[in-house]
Amino acid sequence: MEFLYTYDTLKLEFPLTEPENARFVITGVPFDGTTSFKPGARFGPTLIRHATLNLESYILDYGIDIAELPIADIGDVAVVAGDPRKTADRVRETIEELKRANPDAIPVLLGGEHSQTLGAVEALKPASYVVFDAHLDLRDSYEDNSYNHACVARRISELGVKEAMFGIRSGTKDEVEYAEENGIMWVHARDYDFDAFVDLVKPLPEPVYLSVDIDAFDLPLVPSTGTPEAGGLRFWDVIEAIEWLVENKRIAGFDIMEVAGENLGDPTALTAAKLLFYFMGAVGRRT
Numbered sequence: 330m331e332f333l334y335t336y337d338t339l340k341l342e343f344p345l346t347e348p349e350n351a352r353f354v355i356t357g358v359p360f361d362g363t364t365s366f367k368p369g370a371r372f373g374p375t376l377i378r379h380a381t382l383n384l385e386s387y388i389l390d391y392g393i394d395i396a397e398l399p400i401a402d403i404g405d406v407a408v409v410a411g412d413p414r415k416t417a418d419r420v421r422e423t424i425e426e427l428k429r430a431n432p433d434a435i436p437v438l439l440g441g442e443h444s445q446t447l448g449a450v451e452a453l454k455p456a457s458y459v460v461f462d463a464h465l466d467l468r469d470s471y472e473d474n475s476y477n478h479a480c481v482a483r484r485i486s487e488l489g490v491k492e493a494m495f496g497i498r499s500g501t502k503d504e505v506e507y508a509e510e511n512g513i514m515w516v517h518a519r520d521y522d523f524d525a526f527v528d529l530v531k532p533l534p535e536p537v538y539l540s541v542d543i544d545a546f547d548l549p550l551v552p553s554t555g556t557p558e559a560g561g562l563r564f565w566d567v568i569e570a571i572e573w574l575v576e577n578k579r580i581a582g583f584d585i586m587e588v589a590g591e592n593l594g595d596p597t598a599l600t601a602a603k604l605l606f607y608f609m610g611a612v613g614r615r616t
């Protein structure tokens with residue numbers, strides 16, 4: 330596939346499959362061109378892949394082994410450093426090509442900045458966007474760029490995609506007003522619970538694109554992320570929500586974004602890798 334350059338794959342103790350035959354196709358987007366606070370999201374995909382080495386493929390509480398699922402990893406999208414729109418175009422084209430080759434595949438994006446989710450959503454055209462995030466990401470423009478990661482949910486809502494957000498604890502008055510005016514539903518991290526999740530997500534049209542900005546989790550779980558915020562969600566709360574979602578809604582695509590860091594074994598990447606395995610396990614156990 331044209332835009333991939335690393336061919337770096339998950340380092341697992343079991344073989345991966347070809348994208349044409351896979352249920353899950355993983356792609357990295359090592360982009361961190363618009364992060365204003367902490368750099369390093371360009372290392373996210375590599376750190377997450379490496380962190381999977383630490384995990385068992387058998388998921389204890391599901392009683393399934395994800396080694397038995399058809400998983401592909403097509404490596405990383407070649408980014409255009411500093412240009413989130415051009416890079417997201419490459420994400421879109423890569424996912425479009427993948428869906429032509431395998432319409433049944435669930436694309437799984439590992440990032441890299443949240444700005445890149447836009448390319449996946451443009452390719453997959455979901456009816457709804459469910460996101461875990463500390464931030465509303467509803468700015469029209471930030472630091473003179475409308476494709477900054479702080480604007481991604483705004484760009485997605487402009488496509489006519491219904492949005493529900495969880496774990497939120499950072500936003501501006503303008504963003505809150507935009508959400509109100511445009512029917513965008515969000516739950517503050519303080520108010521989050523399973524019932525609040527199901528209430529908001531149940532009426533959403535399918536298919537659903539599911540995005541996890543890793544900064545949704547509580548800070549100690551994810552210290553290495555571009556714009557960390559205290560007061561986030563617990564790991565199992567997010568897993569339980571994802572379990573409900575994959576059992577009740579058709580999933581167009583999934584991503585884990587904003588993982589940063591410079592050291593192998595960073596807790597942020599370990600959190601992301603565990604989440605990745607649970608997502609694949611949760612989908613895999615019902616198909």
Ligand SMILES: N=C(N)NCCCCNCCCN
Pocket residue numbers: 443444464466478479542544555556587
């Ligand atoms: N996807 C994301 N991680 N978005 C984060 C946007 C954060 C903007 N903080 C602005 C702070 C202003 N002082």
Ligand SMILES: [Mn+2]
Pocket residue numbers: 462463464542544545556587
């Ligand atoms: Mn965020």
Ligand SMILES: [Mn+2]
Pocket residue numbers: 443462463464466478542
């Ligand atoms: Mn975000």
